[in-house]
Amino acid sequence: MSRDDATYDDSDLVELTDIESAGKPRRKGFVRRFIAMVGVLVSLLFLGLVGAAAAVLWVFWTYGKGLPDYHQLATYEPPVATRIHASNGALLAEHATEKRVFVPVEAMPPQLVHAFLSAEDKAFYSHFGIDPRALLRAVVTNAMNYGTGRRPIGASTITQQVTKNFLLTNEVSIDRKIKEAILSLRMERAFSKDQILGLYLNEIYLGFGSYGVAAAALNYFDKALDQLTLDEMAYLAALPKAPANYHPIRRPENARARRNWVLAQMVENGFISEAEARRASAQPITVATQTGYDSTKAPFFAEEVRRDIVDKFGEDMLYTGGLSVRTTLDPALQQAARMALERGLEALDRRQGWRGPLASHDGTGDIDAILAGHEAGMLDRHFAAIVTEVTQDEAQIRLRNGRGRIPFNLAFWAYPPRREDGVRPQPLTDLRDALAVGDIVMVQPPDATPDLIRDGFEPLPDDWSLSQRPLVEGAIVALDPHTGRLLAMSGGYNYGDSEFNRAVQALRQPGSAFKPFVYLAALDQGYNPTTRILDAPLVVDQGQGKPKWKPANYTRRFYGPSIMRVGIEKSRNLMTARLAMNLGMEEIQDYARRFGLNDNLPPLLSMSLGAGETTLLRLTAAYGMLVNGGKEITPSLIDRVQDRSGRTIYRHDARDCSGCSAADGWSGQPIPVLDDTRQQLTEPTSAFQMVSMLEGVIKRGTGRRIDKLDLVVAGKTGTTNDNTNGWFIGFTPDLAVGVFVGYDTPRALGKRETGSTVAVPIFGDFIATASAGKPVIPFRRPGGVTIIPVHSETGERVLPDHEKAIFEVFKPGQRPGGTLIDVPGSSARTSDDDEIAIPGLF
Known part of the structure; x- marks a missing residue:
């Protein structure tokens, strides 16, 4: 049956509106459920966010309490190193x-x-x-x-x-x-x-x-x-x-x-x-040795600066404050001073004899490592070497960087030290008596041992000098006599071996180096360089229960009446003691205190001959006050200190310099004149007379070893009892230098070793280098003095062309000659001998 032929019952028909009305309840239910689910999810999300926010707030509240204040970082200054610089910035x-x-x-x-x-x-x-x-x-x-x-x-x-x-x-x-x-x-x-x-x-x-x-x-x-x-x-x-x-x-x-x-x-x-x-x-990682120290080696000086900074600002500022410290050190003078002291101590030690090799090599082990171990504590240009062959005239040696030889001419000194009785063995004639194969010894380039180059000997390129580490110690300082600025300081042979600074920490008797201040006190009281003082035997009663004091000259001789100049030039003890007795020990104490030598000098007459202890730096500064015309100076190591921001927080020169700043710059204004605030300690004319007398020490006295330098130099030697300490304090018109030589545990420096043999050569070595290329100027003469030619030994007036004529300095009203200075009560004689006794003076 065809589709067209089909018939339908009305009851089988469904209206469209019925179908639509049936689907609507189902769609509405789904939407409701979806909305509900979204609502739940949103609610959960909201609650989660609220919970998370609450958790975050809780964390911030709980952990945020008591936290460090981060605002302090706004002014944070990290610990920064303090840097100490020489005067030239090194x-x-x-x-x-x-x-x-x-x-x-x-x-x-x-x-x-x-x-x-x-x-x-x-x-x-x-x-x-x-x-x-x-x-x-x-x-x-x-x-x-x-x-x-x-x-x-x-x-x-x-x-x-x-x-x-x-x-x-x-x-x-x-x-x-x-x-x-x-x-x-x-x-x-x-x-x-x-x-x-x-x-x-x-x-x-x-x-x-x-x-x-x-x-x-x-x-x-x-x-x-x-x-x-x-x-x-x-x-x-x-x-x-x-x-x-x-x-x-x-x-x-x-x-x-x-x-x-x-x-x-x-x-x-x-x-x-x-x-x-x-x-x-492609580049290797190469670590470089730090060279920022500019090869300026001044460890003793730097340590004194460190102590000074701690005293002024405290340890925290030193180690964390980032200070910039500009010191007074002159690197060139420091190098010259350090080398002069090193050479002088080594030369003295060689004169005392050979103490033997450092060690003996048994043929095993790494030779280079063994030599490096011995060199670890040596100074620059000192090397360890192994003796490989010895003959009468030379020794073959092996060093870390090659081979060489020690000729007899550079080792002739290597025979044993003196025995306890003072007798020294016969000089070396065969090098085999001093060295043996396998000995490990210290050697130096020949130019570092000028005391060994003699008799026309000329070292070959591979020659080395035999050397040894000296047992004797010493110190040298150089300062500006007009300001007290310390220009150089070396407080010992090797800072690595001993940090003890003998320039400022060693209290020692200065011996005759103290005498100029006894004579200066006399000059201030009207004495003049030609005043005669009796050089004769003297006995002093030091008080009940004490032995009598009997000073003597170094030569053990007496010279009769002699002028003051000769007393200081020849370092006459008897003349100085008599002069001190006339002046009184209170006067000597006052001058020792006034010039910063000793604040508590005992009132004993022996103190006038330098028995009171002082330091090398104090003594050198005191001599600086002579050459500057008698003005007080205080030795200083620091010129200026700046904080981490560059602000100057300390300046040694505290003089007012209000005219030193020009708001519009400098354009021909007069140079500001600063006030001289230094205290006058002695008459300028007395200071100049003393300088002239000390210049005579160089020309005719105990310091004449350095007269050949043709410099304007003055100074004084000092040697203490039993030759335990040797001194020389000298100066040019603009530089004062002090040298001390002695053992840390005092003992004799050596037979016939005095200040003139151990300290003067060091001074001469240094001053020759320091003065090289500089104009030679005379000592500055104050106004009001008169220069008169006199006999250098008698003080009598002579013609200028006399063979013994010197030009003496006199104050207004003074003339050559004068009365003979003896001692108070000089007519008193002891009943049992012909020596002078001074009751109650001690």
């Missing part, structure tokens, strides 16, 4: 608990900053203190590596590292990490990115005792930051994680791999090209 020493040089981030090379950002925190300038991407990456990586034994990676930003280093501890805990994150978020709101980066780069520890990138650049490569190459910058940036793991000497492969990784990161971040990275990666 670096002498650094003092720090953390060796750091602070450099603002804007003054750092951009490539260096890029290297650290690539290695530590490449998103530093885009994150808000915490890097979520790095944190997620660390969580995923550490989860994947769990159980593999690999070291977990971190996600700390530079801000977090600053927070940890400055405000928190290194404790490994969730609590610390939460506090670190909170503080980092706060810091990012309070400080700029450059401020945070500057704190980081100046604080981070990079090994080799280096805190901050500037100190690391100096310690690793001996360079300032702006001198670093790309490969060196990358290596420094490789160090923050673990400096010891990338040590350039102990772990060179690790160091190079880490550096190259930093370079790769810089390429990836677009800071450098691949070609630049390849060139830098």
Whole structure:
């Protein structure tokens, strides 16, 4: 039946409206359920967010309480090394608990900053203190590596590292990490990115005792930051994680791999090209020895400066304050002083005899290492050598850097010291009596031992002088007599062996070097250089129960009436004692105190001959007050101290200089005249008379060994009882120099060794170098004095062309000659001998 033929019952028909009405309830139910589910999810999400917010607030409330105040970093001043400089700016020493040089981030090379950002925190300038991407990456990586034994990676930003280093501890805990994150978020709101980066780069520890990138650049490569190459910058940036793991000497492969990784990161971040990275990666990591000390060796001086800074500012300021200390030291004079003292002590020690080799080599072991061990404590240009062959006339030696020989002419002194009875063995005639094969000895280049070059001997290129470390010690100082500025100081032979500074710490009797101040007291009282004093036997009663004091001249002879000038030139003890008795010991005490020699000189007559103890620096300064016309000076080591900001916080010259600053600059204004605030200690004419008499010491007296230098020099020797201490204090118009020689445990310097044989040569060596190339000027003469030709021995007036004529200095009203000075009560004689006794004087 066809479709057209079909018939339908009306009851079988369904209206469309009925179908639509039947589907509507089902769709409405689905929508309701969907809306309900969305509502639940939104509610859960909202509750989760509220819960999370509440949790975050709880964390911030709980862990944010009691956190360190990060605002203090705004005024943070990191511990910075104090640097001590010579007068010409040469670096002498650094003092720090953390060796750091602070450099603002804007003054750092951009490539260096890029290297650290690539290695530590490449998103530093885009994150808000915490890097979520790095944190997620660390969580995923550490989860994947769990159980593999690999070291977990971190996600700390530079801000977090600053927070940890400055405000928190290194404790490994969730609590610390939460506090670190909170503080980092706060810091990012309070400080700029450059401020945070500057704190980081100046604080981070990079090994080799280096805190901050500037100190690391100096310690690793001996360079300032702006001198670093790309490969060196990358290596420094490789160090923050673990400096010891990338040590350039102990772990060179690790160091190079880490550096190259930093370079790769810089390429990836677009800071450098691949070609630049390849060139830098090919470079070795070479550690350079720091040369910033400018070869100025002044350890005794630098230590005294350190003590002075501690006294003035305290230890905290010294070690953390970043002070810049400009000292008075003249590097050229310091070098000359150090070398003169070294050569003088070695020459004296050689005159005392050969004490034998350093050791004997048995033929085993690394010879170079053995020699290096012996050289470790030696001074510059002193070397260890092994004797390989000996004949009568020479010894063949092996050094670390080659071979050479010791000719007899450079070892003739090597025979044994004196015996206890004072007798010394016969001089050396065969070098085999002093040296044997296998002996390890100290040698020096021949030009370092000028005392051995004699009789026309000319060393060959491979010749060496036999040497030994001297047992005797000494000191030398040089200062400006007009200001007291200490220009050079060496307090001993080798600071590495002994830090005891014999220039300022050794209290010793100056002997005859004290006498000028006895004579100066007399000059101030109207005596003149031609006043005659009796040189005759003298006995002094020192009081009940004490032995009589019987001074004697060094020669053990008596010379009768002699002029004062001869008394000081020839260092006559009897004349000086008689003069002191006339003046009174109270006067001598006053002059000793006035010139800073001894504040509590005992009232004993022996003190007039130099029995009272003083230091070399005090004595040299006192002589400086003679040559400057009698003006008081105080020895000083420091000219100026500046704080870390460059502000001057101490200046030694405290004179008012209000006219020294010109607001509009200098354009021909008169030079400001400063007041001379120095106290006048003695009459300028008396000081000049004393200078003239001390000049005679050089021309005709105990210091004539250096008259051949043709310089304007004056000074005085000093030798104490039993020849235990040798002194020479001398000066030119603008330089005062003091030399002391003696054993730390006092004993005789040697037979016939006095100030003129042990100290004068050192002074002469130094003053010749110090005066080289400088004009020779006379001592400055004050007004009002008269110059009269007199006989150098009798003081009588003579014609200027007389063979014994000298030009003597007289004050107004003074003339040559005068009464004979004896002693109070000189008519008193002891009943049992012909010696003079002075009752009650002691």
